[in-house]
Amino acid sequence: MTRALLDSVRAYRRGHAAKVLADFAELLALDNVTGDVPALHRNAAALAEAFTARGARMQVVALDGVAPVVVGRLGTDPARPTLGVYVHYDGQPVGTGDWRTPPFEPTLCTPDGRAIPFPANGDPIDDDWRIYARAAADDKAPFAALLTALDALHDAEARLAVNLVLCFEGEEESGSAHLRGYLQALRDQLRADAWLVCDGPVHHSGAPQIVLGVRGxxxxxxxxxxxxxxxxxxxxxxxxxxxxxxxxxxxxxxxDDAGTVTVDGFYDTTRPVTPADVAALQALPEVEPALLQRLGLAEAEIAGGRLTDQMMRPSFNLRGLSAGDVGAHARNAVPAHATASVDIRLAAGDEPDRMLRLVREHVARQGFHVLDREPTDQERRSHRRLARFTPTAGYPAVRVPADLPIVARLARAATEAAGREAVVMPTLGGSLPLHDLVDVLAAPTVILPIANADNNQHAANENLRVGQLWYGVDLWALLLTQPW
Amino acid sequence: MTRALLDSVRAYRRGHAAKVLADFAELLALDNVTGDVPALHRNAAALAEAFTARGARMQVVALDGVAPVVVGRLGTDPARPTLGVYVHYDGQPVGTGDWRTPPFEPTLCTPDGRAIPFPANGDPIDDDWRIYARAAADDKAPFAALLTALDALHDAEARLAVNLVLCFEGEEESGSAHLRGYLQALRDQLRADAWLVCDGPVHHSGAPQIVLGVRGxxxxxxxxxxxxxxxxxxxxxxxxxxxxxxxxxxxxxxxDDAGTVTVDGFYDTTRPVTPADVAALQALPEVEPALLQRLGLAEAEIAGGRLTDQMMRPSFNLRGLSAGDVGAHARNAVPAHATASVDIRLAAGDEPDRMLRLVREHVARQGFHVLDREPTDQERRSHRRLARFTPTAGYPAVRVPADLPIVARLARAATEAAGREAVVMPTLGGSLPLHDLVDVLAAPTVILPIANADNNQHAANENLRVGQLWYGVDLWALLLTQPW
Structure with missing residues (x-):
């Protein structure tokens, strides 16, 4: 890609910024809580329509009662390489509290949190403004970036250097139970030389980031x-x-007090960190002091702990507690039951079923009779300590080698698009169903995030920094036109 | 009271049972969640009207923004003793879950839980039917019993042997913060030879019960x-x-695992159990096996523990837990905060402020910086462990001597009304603001419960067994006419 082409892409997105943001807001206004199949069908249809309008051949494929997968193709030139693009279009539940603006009424805010109207054509737009909405960052931003890049290249009459194969999932936030089945059924349509998984945030330092793996x-x-x-x-x-x-x-x-999970065997299967991993980890900028400041924390759970070190180990996160009521609704009663919800992030090597078995055995060792359903009256009368264990669907971690040629190419494009050196991250802290992609599609798979790190992903007030959207547009323009 | 008079009271309540239940249902349909001052004003007005209709001189006294107290007098004959009658008309919050019928739509059910229409005049009525509603047992049942007894005695043209002084509170379920002030202001109107506190359940065995104290x-x-x-x-x-x-x-x-509270000094001020207490406690029927059966439990918290032994000690009950979400709404996030709610029942001798101080010191000893408000950003950045401690208003326990003459009289009346030997209980497990009554009104004060023990008080599906209402009517007819 010539420098001139990148300049014309930038001129295009500046000139059409109001329209780009308005179209993005329209996509974000479609509620997309994972598991809400009718709502997810509406999102799938909108995406199919948007990519069809850019010349792609799109198909919405739906198993009965399951969120559909949207697949597509743009370009069929056998002389060009084919890039696979994975994005998920479902979002996390929105909870009941703490959203300053409704999660499905996209709101533009200044850096100090003041809501402002969406701009009209030609208005100046600040890169540090943010769009607040569920899925603004996770994971609808890549749609807006890719669609805008296609529009800009079309406007510049640029020739694409790659064919695209598209796969948009609607069940990622609830564990991707049907992704494997969908991929197996559609395998022939989804052949590609490499897959780019478009999800997650850039580095905490703001540097662009190429990610080689994810936790399970x-x-x-x-x-x-x-x-x-x-x-x-x-x-x-x-x-x-x-x-x-x-x-x-x-x-x-x-x-324990030192932050170590004390479930027997919890760390036994985790793949040891290699010297190459250590080198990549040590090259990463230090982010902890700024993170502690931003999150309002005095110290990490393990005093002085490195964030990236924790990502190479499995985690045990108490995500919810519920019993009786607290505050004004508290009743002076012994609750009939109490529930905890825990998520476990797996490092490379850990198997979901084995980790759940270890926890279940730990619960039993603490004197609980463990069931996978409500207890019967007879069971209640027979066991002083009685627990129900309800597993969440899961998947293992994956990690690809750092010396794949595509890694260097992506890092170069990201560096050029951002005007700032890209970092290479051995694993993301978050989880993605890369395991099924890698396994079924059998192509090199790398993660290409564009969202800001402080996007409140999975929580209230999720947001995308507007400048990240422009980074995504420029990055896609480069990826679609550079020689592979 | 002659046997003939009791028979005519019973004939009256049988003949008017449908009307009595309908009137009770009308009172229960008035929502009365503690703290909801406008709703509580409606309850107070209804009670004042009902007792005025029976010839009492009633007054609704309200501090600004506080639930009113309803006071009244029936009879002014200086030759007769004056009995004080305390009842509270506010109810516990109703929570969000698990009510089989709406808490303020009183519903009549058969013993197997089938909802049936309220009876028409002359229909047979089963003593084991139950009325489900918030406050059916705690604490609107005594109103229905006393009103019906007055109607029955009026119908029989019986002469009352006592004057009544009435005091109905509307803030009991949230800690009676203003009761003391009300009592002090109204002390002259509230002179009585003895006070009967009408609240709580009869004995678990079903036997009638006279209670000499309450926990704080x-x-x-x-x-x-x-x-x-x-x-x-x-x-x-x-x-x-x-x-x-x-x-x-x-x-x-x-x-600890043995059920002992491990907060330093927690049991230090509890008044030791005397030989007389022990004698009364040992005379109580064994209830534990039946209770375990009814509650669906294998064992008590302390294996083999006696219920009444626990009531002579302060308790530490984890009434609520809240953090993030569980179940379908669980988000894969680290919660921003987590809250526990605890209630502490005090035994005679324990002071609320001291107990709270001990707990707060315990929290600090576990490494927490303890505040009584939200932390500032600076405090968050300075303390790895940060907690907010929000006390609930409270009051101490009281216990009156077992050899008061009124105790024997009440026990005799209860035995006659129920046709079953009354038990004398040194302390109720629950709490009532007896401390303020005893302190300000300076008269012997005894608790006279009528509700069934399995009334789901403070929880979902609160209910009153219909037979308990009839017991209350007969008991009041005896108390109002027997020589004192």
């Missing part, structure tokens, strides 16, 4: 049972067992 | 802070401190 994922809910119904805490409290107290005493046995 | 009450919410906002559990989990995990590890230090 699993998790579980654990419900501990007390009396059949809530009972008065004066008449029965401290005589009847309290399931909330039993639960906290159980959870306290899962991790 | 206090409690607190404890919020532990993590990052400023929820953050992605993959990118930050197990690097950023998890406040839910910090909270469960903290709570686990508050009570």
């Amino acid at each position: 994922f699993t998790g579980f809910d654990l419900t501990v049972y007390g009396p059949l119904t809530e009972i008065h805490s004066g008449h029965y409290g401290n005589w009847a067992p309290n399931p909330a107290l039993d639960l906290v005493r159980l959870l306290a046995t899962c991790k | 009450f206090t409690g607190f919410d404890l919020t532990v802070y993590g990052p400023l906002t929820e953050i992605h559990s993959g990118h930050y989990g197990n690097w950023a401190p998890n406040p839910a995990l910090d909270l469960v590890r903290l709570l686990a230090t508050c009570k």
Whole structure:
């Protein structure tokens, strides 16, 4: 790609910025909570329509009662390499609290959090403005970037140097239970020389980032049972067992004061960190002091701990606790049950089923009779400590070699698009269903994030920094036109 | 009271049962969640009207923004003793879950839980039917019993042997913060030879019960802070401190495996159990096997523990836990904060403020910087472990001597009304603001419960067994006419 072409792409996106943001906001206004199949169908249809309008041949493929996968192709020149592009279009649940603006009413804000109207054509636009909405960063941003890049290249009458194969998933945020089946069924349509997984944030330092792997994922809910119904805490409290107290005493046995998970065997299968990994990790800029500042924390869980070191190990995160009520709604009663929800991030080498088995065995060793359903009355009467263990679907981690030629090419394009040296990250902290992609599609697979690191992904007030969208447009313009 | 008069009272309530239940249902349909001052005003007005209709002189006294107290007098004959009658008309919050029928749509059910229409005049009525509604047992049942007894005695043209002084509170379920002030202001109107506190359940065995004391009450919410906002559990989990995990590890230090509270000094001020207490406790029927069966429990918290022994000690009940979400709404994020809510029942001798101070000191000893407000950004950055301690208003326990003459009289009336030997209970497990009554009104004060023990008080599906209402009517008819 000539420098002139990149300049004309930039001129195009500056000239059409209002329209680009408006189109992006329209996509974000489509609610896309994972598991809401009718809503996800609406998102799939909108995406198919948008890429069809850019000349792609699109298809919405749906298993009954499951979010569809959207597949497509743009270009069929056998002389060009074919790049696979994976994006997911479902979002995390939005919860009940703490959103300053409704999650599906995309809102533009200044860096100090003031909501402002979306710009009109020709208005100046600040790269540090942010668009707030569920999925603004995770993971609808790549759609807006790729669509805009295609428009800009079309406007410049540029010739594409690659064919694209598209695969947009709608079930990533709930564990990708059907992705493997979809990929197997569509394998012939999805042949590509390499796959780019467009998801995740750039480096905390703001540097562009190429990511060679992801952690796997699993998790579980654990419900501990007390009396059949809530009972008065004066008449029965401290005589009847309290399931909330039993639960906290159980959870306290899962991790020690030093931040180490104390479930037997938890770290045994984790693939050891190699010298190459260590070199890549050590090359990464230090982010911890700035992160502590931004998150309002005095210290990491392990005092002085490096963020990237933690990503090479499996994690145990207590994502939720629920029993009775707190605050104004607290009732003076012994709760009938108490539930904890835990997510486990897996490092390369860990298997989801084995990790869940280890936790379940740990619960049993603490004196609990463990079930995978509600207890019967007979079971309640037979076991002083009774727990229900409900696993979350999961998948293993993957990590690709750092010396693949595509890694260097991507790093060069990212460096040029951002005007700043790209970093190469051995693994992302988050999880993606790369395992199924790598396994079924059998092509080199690398992750290419564009979102800002402080995007509040998975939480309230998710947002995308506008400048990240422009980075994505420029990066895609380079990837679509550079020689491979 | 002659046997003939009791027979005519019984004939009256049988003949008017449909009307009595309908009137009771109308009172229960008035929502009365503690703290909802406008709703509580509606309840107060209804009660004042009902007792005025029976000839009492009633007054609704309200501090600005506080639930009113309803006071009244029926009879002014200086030759008769004056009995004080305390009832509270506010109810516990109703929570969000698990009510089979709406809490303020009173529903009549058969013993197997089938909803049936309220009876028409003359229909047969089963004593084992139950009325489901918030406050059906705690504490609107005594109103229905006393009103019906007055109607029955009026119908029989019976002469009352006592004057009544009435005091109905609307803030009991949230800690009676203004009761003392109300009592002090109204002390002259509230002179009585003895006070009967009408609240709580009869004995678990079903026997009628006279109660000589109550536990005191206090409690607190404890919020532990993590990052400023929820953050992605993959990118930050197990690097950023998890406040839910910090909270469960903290709570686990508050009570040991043997059910003993491990907060330093927790049991130090509790008045020792006397030989007379022990004698009364030992005379109580064994209830534990039936209770375990009814509550669906294998064992008590302390294996083989006696319920009544626990009531003579202060308790530590984890009434609520909240962090992130569980189940389908769980997000793969590190929660920003986690909250526990605890209620503490006090035995005679314990002071609320001292107990809260002990707990707060315990939290600090576990390495937490403890605040009584939200932390500032500076405090977040300075303390790895940060907690907010929010106390609940409370009051001490009281216990009156077992040899008061009124105790024997009440026990005789209860035995006659129920046709079954009454038990004398040194203390109720629950809490009532008896402390303020005893302190300000300076008259012997005894508790006279009528509700069934399995009434789901403070929880979902609160209910009153219909036969308990009839017991209350008969008991009041005896108390209002027997020589004192």
